Every structure is written in structure tokens, then in C-alpha cells.
Ligand SMILES: Cc1cc2nc3c(=O)[nH]c(=O)nc-3n(C[C@H](O)[C@H](O)[C@H](O)COP(=O)(O)OP(=O)(O)OC[C@H]3O[C@@H](n4cnc5c(N)ncnc54)[C@H](O)[C@@H]3O)c2cc1C
């Protein structure tokens with residue numbers, strides 16, 4: 133293919149650039165546009181079916197519905213599930229604004245389950261509160277958002293591009309001023325000048341290699357290769373909790389959720405090979421994952437999602453949800469293996485590792501306004517550190533980022549874009565095309581991700597993690613030699629560089645935190661004890677401007693604004709009052 | 722570097738008889754951009770073995786020409 137010159141490029145301008153048109157990105161665009169900003173969504177897939185919601189979602193995992201739960205319950209639950217290391221102010225936003233978001237989605241046409249009294253039918257999966265709200269027509273959610281983005285009053289303010297993939301955020305004097313990328317079909321080089329940039333590029337879901345060896349057989353949509361994490365890092369933003377991996381209990385080999393959140397209310401639950409329950413709470417946490425792994429590796433393994441004891445009609449109802457929404461090929465998979473839920477329970481396993489704040493607590497450091505540590509740069513959704521934020525949290529933070537970024541962009545100057553950064557990004561994108569006979573992406577990626585499994589999969593130890601760092605350093609050379617022949621292959625090659633960045637961050641952060649915490653997510657076999665005296669704090673990493681290497685800083689856990697029953701802060705810092713004036717907060721009292 | 726081409730069993734299969742000339746819907750929708758139109762036949766096909774077995778291609782095909790199988794390694 134022809135490599136374009138650096139100067140030969142499409143130049144786009146907008147007020148707010150949104151990277152990724154998934155859950156958080158679409159909401160960010162809608163809100164930024166309604167605040168008067170001209171918005172550009174750069175999406176590497178197609179907005180209509182991209183990201184985690186490619187085929188919809190079967191329910192909201194974390195809605196705080198008035199009368200069913202309180203924001204305080206929710207914040208306390210999530211605090212405990214994260215061993216206390218959270219910025220409660222960020223979680224409080226999801227807790228207090230989630231219901232308004234449910235109503236906003238409803239006004240767009242998304243349907244949520246109601247009971248016979250027309251009340252939201254929330255269910256209990258978490259340890260104490262009830263926050264799980266089924267979406268009976270959840271497969272429509274992305275369609276509804278897409279329609280909204282194309283509606284008459286929004287259309288004039290929002291430009292949606294598909295198959296356009298940024299690879300770096302551009303900065304001037306430490307502020308985000310745009311991005312640089314390319315068209316993954318034509319190979320065209322593109323720069324964007326923007327007043328503010330919102331990163332909403334999803335989880336780092338293509339990090340560990342699934343046990344099947346299939347590169348794209350990941351829990352997360354494999355388009356989410358950690359692009360956002362790498363872009364934030366190279367823009368100078370802090371990332372946090374990267375050592376707190378995401379690992380999920382999934383259908384063995386299929387690598388999709390089975391899942392207890394859907395099956396629990398119908399009477400389904402997780403058992404070991406002897407048919408006994410072994411977790412007391414099905415809520416996905418590092419603790420639960422440690423219990424799952426222990427069971428799998430004991431003589432009591434494997435583990436199953438047990439449904440076979442349920443009446444036929446109930447099983448049909450569960451199938452009706454599991455085989456049509458979210459991951460609808462579940463049915464095809466079971467059929468191929470001859471598994472019928474009526475006479476065979478579903479064999480489960482644990483997933484490859486990833487980085488994700490939607491499910492775990494590893495992401496770009498943000499405050500309660502979705503601001504990163506780089507002015508003008510926002511992050512929302514799975515890649516932004518608001519623990520266990522799931523779908524509603526992605527929508528809430530998309531909304532918050534959209535509003536704040538629109539305001540920021542209004543008064544932001546538009547400096548000349550930095551040519552040196554544009555040239556470096558040009559090299560990152562097109563270098564493989566200059567060397568078309570170099571090793572192809574599938575081989576390089578397989579090798580890289582096998583090292584991720586070999587050295588990073590918990591339980592972690594100093595020796596293995598150090599070997600991991602070495603391997604990921606070595607992979608820089610492989611990546612520099614990778615070859616590509618089409619724009620599509622260039623996309624995959626750029627993703628491999630993101631995966632490598634995330635792998636190195638994961639290894640180094642795991643080495644740095646010299647204790648064990650969060651169950652399996654950061655289980656250090658060589659240091660099995662939790663060390664509250666030294667490590668009751670966030671571990672933030674960023675790019676050292678001088679050396680270009682990774683540097684670490686400890687951030688204290690901010691004072692709690694919500695008391696956590698039964699949990700005593702090891703550092704004894706007293707609580708503060710919850711913020712006043714947050715619109716919804718009053719309504720709860 | 723000398724390169725070998727090796728065969729791969731791809732998960733998504735398109736019924737060329739049903740597939741409509743000029744349509745590109747499945748190609749447009751695939752999050753992985755794994756489908757393309759074969760310039761010789763004008764029909765859609767899977768051009769790379771990169772698939773999340775997610776289903777938009779099949780869901781959006783107006784003539785039901787797309788079958789999503791589970792990738793061979795997971796089957
Ligand atoms: C299989 C599965 C089941 C789930 N089930 C539930 C559930 O039942 N309930 C619940 O509440 N939550 C659930 N979740 C979690 C929830 O879906 C996510 O937390 C949420 O959707 C994340 O939103 P996001 O915007 O961060 O990511 P996404 O919605 O994945 O969006 C990321 C977008 O960025 C794009 N992108 C990535 N890189 C680039 C780049 N370089 N350039 C341009 N675009 C890029 C992607 O194509 C994608 O469109 C589930 C997740 C998965 C994967």
C-alpha cells in the first residue's frame with residue numbers, strides 16, 4: 133500500500149472530540165452537543181454495533197433506584213468490594229445520577245423491567261443492596277442511541293465517523309488539543325484539532341490470551357485492545373490501580389458470561405464438581421475470583437452454573453435472555469457441544485486477564501467530573517477509574533464528561549498542532565507498511581499475549597513479573613519489525629503496540645505494589661499478606677517526561693463521604709460530608 | 722522474509738445465492754471489520770479470521786444469508 137506523506141492529511145476541527153462511540157462515547161456526544169459543542173466521534177468500528185453493547189445488554193448491573201436502594205448503600209458496597217481503596221466521590225456520582233440516566237434512556241426508548249405495580253424490578257446480586265435491573269429488550273439499546281445521535285436536533289452538532297482510529301492524543305504545553313489517526317479502510321492520515329478530548333475507548337480487553345488460543349475469543353469486545361489506556365499514558369495522564377486486574381468467571385471456551393446475574397433470580401447458582409455451592413455471593417469481585425480459582429484447581433473442580441434443577445419453562449425463559457441478547461451465539465456454542473441446560477449444567481472457567489474499571493478497578497485516573505490529570509483530556513467508561521462502574525456508570529460518566537468538556541472547549545485556545553508528535557504517530561501507524569515482509573500481526577500478537585499469560589496471570593510473583601517486564605521490553609523489537617500490507621492490518625499492528633504498553637504497565641504496577649490485595653486480582657504469592665500500613669493507597673503510574681519510562685506515585689485515599697458499616701479505615705482518616713448541591717442527592721433524603 | 726499462506730476455517734459463512742448484489746450491510750456493521758465484498762462475485766465473505774462471534778452481521782442481513790459459527794478453536 134501507498135504510505136501518505138505526513139503533510140498529506142485530512143484535517144478536522146471540532147470543539148469536543150470523542151474517541152470511541154460505545155456506551156460512554158455516545159452519551160458523551162449527546163450531552164456535549166446539547167451543550168452547544170460541535171462534536172466529532174471517531175470510531176474504529178461502526179457506532180451502530182460497536183463495543184460492549186454490540187448486540188445490546190441484558191440488564192443494568194448497578195442502578196440505584198429510589199425506594200429500592202440508597203446511594204449510600206451502593207457507595208458502601210463498592211467501597212467494601214474494593215478493600216476500601218476508592219475515591220468515593222466518583223462512585224457517588226454513579227449512585228446519585230444513575231436513576232436519572234435510567235429515565236433518560238427510557239425517554240429515548242430503552243425498556244427496563246417493571247413489576248406488576250409498575251415499579252422497577254431490581255434484583256439483588258451484590259452483598260447487601262439490590263441494584264440489578266433487567267432490560268427485557270436490551271438488544272435494542274445501541275440502536276436507540278444511534279437513532280438519537282441521528283435525530284434532527286442532534287445531527288447538526290455531531291459528526292460520526294466510522295473506521296477512523298486515533299492512535300495518539302496531541303498535547304501542547306501539557307493540554308490535550310486533538311488527536312492523530314488514520315482511516316482503517318483507505319489508509320488516509322488524519323489529524324483533529326479540538327478544544328477538549330474525551331477518551332471512551334473501552335477496556336484493555338485483548339491483554340491475556342484466552343485458553344483457546346483464539347486471539348479474538350476474549351470476554352471484552354476485541355476492538356477494545358487497550359487503545360485508550362495507551363493514548364492516555366502517552367498524553368501524560370496518570371493511570372491507577374493497573375495492578376488490580378479484571379478476571380471474570382465465564383462459560384469455559386465460549387468466554388462469555390453465563391451468567392449468575394441473569395440466572396440467580398430464577399434459581400440458578402454456581403456449584404463445584406461435587407454439586408455443592410462454594411461462593412456465598414455471586415457478585416463478581418477479586419474475592420469471588422480467588423474462591424473460583426481455588427475450587428477449579430482442587431479435586432472439587434470443575435465448576436458449573438447449575439440450572440438443570442429448574443422447571444422447563446424457567447429454563448426456556450433463561451435461554452430466551454441468554455441466547456438473544458449481549459452474546460447471542462451462546463446458544464450456538466452449547467448446541468455445538470451438545471449441552472442442553474435441562475440435563476447438563478454449564479461448565480465455567482475463569483477468563484484471561486484484562487484491565488477494566490467497568491468490572492474491576494484499573495483505569496485512567498479521573499475525578500468526579502471525569503477529568504484526567506491532563507487539562508482538556510477526559511476519560512469515561514471502562515477505561516476510566518471509577519470502580520465497578522458497569523454500563524450505567526459508563527453512561528453517567530459519558531454524560532458528565534460531555535458536559536464538562538463542552539464548557540472547557542468553549543474557552544480553550546486552538547494552538548497549532550505539534551508537528552513532532554504528528555510525525556511520531558505517523559511512524560507508529562505506517563511503519564509496518566514500509567516493511568510488508570516483516571512478521572505478521574497474528575504471530576507477533578500471539579507471542580506477546582502468551583507472555584502475558586506466562587508472567588502476569590495471578591498468582592503473581594516478583595520473579596515472574598520481572599521476566600514479564602523483560603519480555604515486554606524485548607517485544608518492542610518484534611513490534612518495530614512487524615509487517616503489514618493493508619490499512620486493516622495497520623489497525624491490528626497499532627493495537628499490538630497498545631497491548632504491549634498495557635502489558636508493561638500491568639507488570640510494573642504489579643511489581644510496585646508489594647502486598648496482596650483484591651483477592652485474585654492482585655494476589656502476590658511471594659507476599660501473600662495485605663499490608664495496610666504501607667499500601668492503603670492508590671498506586672498511580674504515568675510517563676516520565678524526561679526518561680520516557682514509567683514512574684509511580686502513591687495517592688492517599690480521599691476522605692470518605694459515606695460511612696461504610698463494618699469497615700474501619702486503616703489510616704483512621706475521618707469522613708467528610710457528602711457533597712451538597714448534587715441535584716439528585718436531595719431527593720434521596 | 723518468505724511467507725507461507727495457510728488455510729483457516731473461518732467462522733462466518735455467507736450464502737452467495739441469497740446475498741444481494743450491491744448490499745454492504747454486514748460489511749458495514751462488523752465491529753472487527755472482518756467481512757468484505759469479493760470484487761469478483763460482488764458477494765460478502767469473511768476476509769480475515771478475526772471474529773467475536775457477536776452477531777451484528779447476521780442480525781442485520783436483510784435476506785438471512787449470514788451464518789455465524791463459533792470459531793473452530795472454541796467449538
Ligand atoms: C460481554 C459483556 C457483558 C456485559 N454485561 C453487562 C451487564 O449485563 N450489565 C452491565 O451493567 N454491564 C455489563 N457489561 C459492562 C458494560 O457493558 C461496560 O462496562 C460498558 O458498556 C463500557 O462502556 P465503554 O463505553 O467504556 O466501552 P464500549 O461500549 O466497549 O465502547 C468502546 C468503544 O471504543 C471504540 N474504540 C476502541 N478503541 C478505539 C480507537 N483507538 N479509536 C476509535 N474507537 C475506538 C470501540 O470500537 C467501542 O465502540 C458487560 C460487558 C461485556 C463485554
Ligand code: SF4
Nearest residue numbers: 751772773775776778
Ligand atoms: S460475528 Fe461479529 S465479529 Fe464476526 S463477522 Fe459477524 S459482526 Fe463481525
Ligand code: SF4
Nearest residue numbers: 740741744746747782
Ligand atoms: S448483509 Fe446479507 S445481503 Fe447484504 S452483503 Fe451481507 S450477506 Fe449480502
